[in-house]
Amino acid sequence: MSVFFMLAPLAELSHRALRELIEGFGGCDEYFTEMISAGALIGGGPFESWYIDGGPCPEKLVYQLVGADPGHLAAATALLDRLECRGIDINMGCSAPAITRTGAGVRWMASMDAASAMIDKVRAATRRRLSVKLRIGLEDNFDYLVEFCRRLEACGVELITLHPRTAKEKFKRRARWEYVGQLRDALGIPVAGNGDIANSEDLVRRAASGCCDAVMAGRAAVRQPWLFAQARAAQGEAAKEVKTAPGTELGEAAKRVTVTNPGETPGFKTVPGTLLEETGLRFLELLARYQPPEFHLSRARRFFNYFCDNLKWGNYVKNLLGREADLAGIGKAWTGYFAEHEGEP
Template sequence: MGDRRELKIGDLTIRHPYVLAPMAGVTDLPFRLLCKEQGAGLLCMEMVSAKALQYKNKNTKALLSIHPEEYPVSLQLFGSEPDVISEQAKALEELPFQILDINMGCPVPKVVKNGEGSALMKQPRLVHEIVSRTVKATRKPVTVKIRKGFDDTCVNAVEIARIIEDAGAAAVAVHGRTREQYYSGKADWDIIRQVKEAVRIPVIGNGDVTCVQDALHMMEQTGCDGVMIGRGARGNPWIFRELKCYDETGRIPPRPEIGEIREMMLRHARLQVKYKGEYSGIREMRGHVSWYTRGLRGSARLREEINKVETYQELEELLQEKLM
């Protein structure tokens, strides 16, 4: 097969065009490190509020930790005020991330209510101003994540992508659902194809990729330059190993067996404890364990019991006992 696919964003060449999507509460430093090890080409951090940064919010600062082993990494800001986003882009420039991403796709009500995230899809002029001012404010390549549109009456990903390109962005990621759909129904890959045909900057497709075949089909059907994987990577960092292996050898390695899944969970938990302390780290692992064990024998009972686990020791004992 050969290493035939590369993704170029600005002056950065990403050897495997498979991107870990930014997901609040999921793509923190421990999980990103595991996905990188497995072969993810680009890692996206959890989205950070430009306004919270402006007000020096302590919790927001914790979201900015970056490890040298995870390069290249993309830092994602969200907001709706061009001066705030561009000022924060400039203020963060010395941090060791390689790409600055602007979120125009988040469907969460409290974000949308503030006119941020996917609400920006309804404001083409504002999109241009945010992107052009941010591009001028930073030397790093600026990318933007959008959706198909806000709702079925406002399917305007092509128009918004052209505006983003015109404003100087280096790439655009397109999730094939409207804001109103959230994550329900089927992602419309045809809108990704339309965006790809409309702009010259790289287009990264996103939506409904849960295995190697999905990623290959998306690339074939849309012509997109890269594939962004979100929910398909939760509890499944191996998806990046499988994609990388397929790119290099044409083969898809076997799915991990139960012992490997258990080991990955325990490594993940150790990283959580290392970076967040045992109290927060183990509590946050509860959700991850549910994702890792989906579909495994006895997983329903394990998921009931995981919510009582408070220490690494308890987690290890539970996994040893339940995942034989």
């Protein structure tokens, strides 16, 4: 089986609007949701229905849960098991203080016994594929990582995604991809790698290296929603025709673009024929459709914080959009920039 591509779970980003945008360019093999609080889900939090919206392709969706209480995680898993999805993932990699101080995220890696007991409960609650996303650990101890993952495998975990940095390193040190390959050799289940994927060339290179069964990309896929389709084309698959703006709302949906080898791509960090202005507007339209008003500003700002890296004056545009108070204002400022800079793609 060929190496498959996955969208990483990104807070305030891995929601339906982004999935719709990426899928319109050709999509990836699996989409992980942003982490969902197990406690909030079983407690009926006011926004949980938005977090569990499985569109546009629930058959590719992996729900990621975060929490420190095994009972909450098992109960939330049982709820998600009723929905159409590819699988359920337990977050053991988040190192944000707001998460780790509760005992969740990467703090699970502090105790093999506690993590194994929790996974036993979660495994019993679902018939779906169960996976775990984690880091090297609290410290750089590869032997501990291998034993930890073997315990998870014994409890019924069917896939592990390794972000090969420690909890303390955040994103500061290079991702140690050699650990991904070594972990894969030590386990009997598929292993995915995540970290330092900047473009489609990185996706293709990691997939071709033989070190993993899947490659996960996060921030790069926000900057370049066409990333996965571009990588598939570069792998030698037939060139794919994908819409530059799926749907009919923008009046440009009939126009298509052929995704070619990244090495032959003209322009600045983009796909030939793709209009950055159009793609940004498409995202805003999807955001308004699929996210509640309370989420609009935070999600828009997060998206454009990465997507504006495609622009010559990206930092200026980030600041410009950040001053706006609603999606309409962001859209107006966005189109205004392109009206003043006709040379942008």
